[in-house]
Amino acid sequence: MSIEIKNITKDFGDTRALDNVTLTFGENKIYGLLGNNGAGKSTLLGIMTDLLHATEGTITVDGEAVSNNDSALGKVFLVAEQNLFPEDMSVKKAFGAAQVFSPAFDRAYAEKLAVKFGLDTKKKIKSLSTGYASIFRLIVGLSANTPYLLLDEPVLGLDAQHRDMFYRLLLEKYGENPFTTVISTHLIAEAADLIEHAVIIRDGRIIKDCPSSELTASAYSVSGPAGLVDSYLDGRHILTSNTLGGLKTACVQGQSGALPEGLEFSRVNLQDYFISLMEEEDRK
């Protein structure tokens, strides 16, 4: 049970949005699809749900090709920026309509979430504020009960309290009945602890694809007097470094080994690791 992405390339005119992407999203795991704006995250999710057509490559869901295949597509639900319902439909009616094309859609659960978020279900979709329009789409996604739930920048436009509620609801639902979810986001710090497996995409290419604990364990930060740090760093793989007065801090890829007296070691979190990796790529 998995989504297999094989050698996907996508060109928009002269621009290559995805460049030979190969990935697997396995069963019942929470994935983070991490990348800066324009990295190709939405394009990939669009191709996975057959909204966009790949220039090359194939995508299968549980072994079935997704292209023009309703049975494969029925297992995947994408929450993205676009609204799938007629603009002048009420939220309540839209929940009813969702039941028609997603048979496992749980209407009672959707209504319950609407109350929780304070979403007025009598309102027409077009009259919802940006934040509530996002909440509406998230509720539909969380209630769809598909084995694969793809979330493209799910918390964009949500205030802090609603973002918090959303993350908890997602984990609660996952805890009760696990499914595969891909959280595509550039807001890494917020989602970092939720993610079991991280995929980092940059300029249409996958540059990391591994358990997030492995990523953060693969780098560390070291700081101390600049001279000492410099001699320690000699021959090591430096991701980033900065100097503040006589104090130097560096983010280093690899294992620290025994540190000389006078140097401080610390772990890096997923967001720091991501930023360091991007800065290193920028220099290439």
Add this chain to the structure above:
Amino acid sequence: MTFQDERPIFLQLAEQLEEGILSGAYPEESRVPSITEYSVTYKINPATALKGINLLVDSGLLYKKRGLGMYVSTGAKEQLKSQRKDRFYHDYVERLVREAKNLGLDASELTNMIKRGFEDVD
């Protein structure tokens, strides 16, 4: 609680559970929160919560009741106290003695200081 310090979250979670057992918040033979409860409360991946809880299962502090959840073992509190005493020796006493030697204090001077500490600290 939020997980802001630099150690891995599963270790912090394990420590928090140990504190709960020591303080009596999780009495022996009572159920501890489930993986999902931890995951939702702290907004962490369930696999991380499981890893933390498993540390206590491996050391015999928690055990699984099939279909019911994780329970605190009988004797867990005593076991933790003796673990903590060992750790106290390593973390505090060894360091204390090392620093005392740096300062040129001998054993009886240090003992006197510790006695004074017992009088000064409530």
